[in-house]
Amino acid sequence: MRIIPISLPTPFYIGPVNVYLIAEDPITLIDTGPKTKEANDALHEGLRKARVRISDIRRIVLTHAHEDHCGLARSVRDQAKDAEVLVHAWETGHRVGRLEYEEHRNLLVRAGVPSEEIETMRKMYEGVRQYADSFENEEYGELRDEEELEFETGTLRIVHTPGHTPGSCSFIREADRTVIAGDCVLKRITPNPILSPDPIDPSKRFASLAEYLVSLARLRTFAPTLVHGGHGEPVHDFEELFNRYFRAIRDRQAEVIRLLPKSGATAWEIARQMFPVTDDVHRFLSVSEAVAHLDLAHSEQKIEVEFGDGREVYRPISVH
Ligand SMILES: [Zn+2]
């Protein structure tokens, strides 16, 4: 079974996205790129080089439902004459627009984000949504943890690896321990655990960073030899990357705890201190990151949190 990477341009800060073609029956595309003419052209060119017609694609598998990965899913499905589209059920919240949900707004309010900033974030994400068509729930098939995607000469095991988003999935070819990991594993940057409502109880926040650490540890048990990420080059030394991620997360947590004044601060205030000069695009990511680290520090009982006035205020553990 040959895994053919195809790099597609995106209009986003992150740069090109990698999608993966498995050119054997049933011909499968893992991720599709954003809905832009440039990405669509590059996808057709990549398929042509691999001697695959878009109409031959039978299955579209999504690692997660961010626009840079899923944007062309509907268009590819239509051109492929009704290929099936598979995504994990926990991605529901993402694939129909994020910040329009009342739950999502509530999470930002609780994190102390001022209302005019929430409005800016909402507008920005409405802008981002143009890069993906939304699907109705019944148009998707479901990716289930531990099940297998079967091909003519082998299988890919589905591994649910939540963290970057609740429904992120990775795919493992066990014969040679090759992994396709979407944005769960990226060579040059530590993936951002995005602020999300919990898929089971949307009034709660998804424990993105804690879940992410579990996902990384789980991938590690497969002793991957090669990991194809959603952006950048493949990772040959997963163990090194795993250790580097854990160090980076520990360092970031120490920084977050250090920034907490005795009088307490919201996640938004901490985010503004961590990333004072971020532009609009990155403010949502920076508040996501602050919340993720504060939540993890709290669950590890390193800080305290108090809910009052509609917002959560974090404090260093007071020494009695
Ligand atoms: Zn992503």
Ligand SMILES: [Zn+2]
């Ligand atoms: Zn991505």
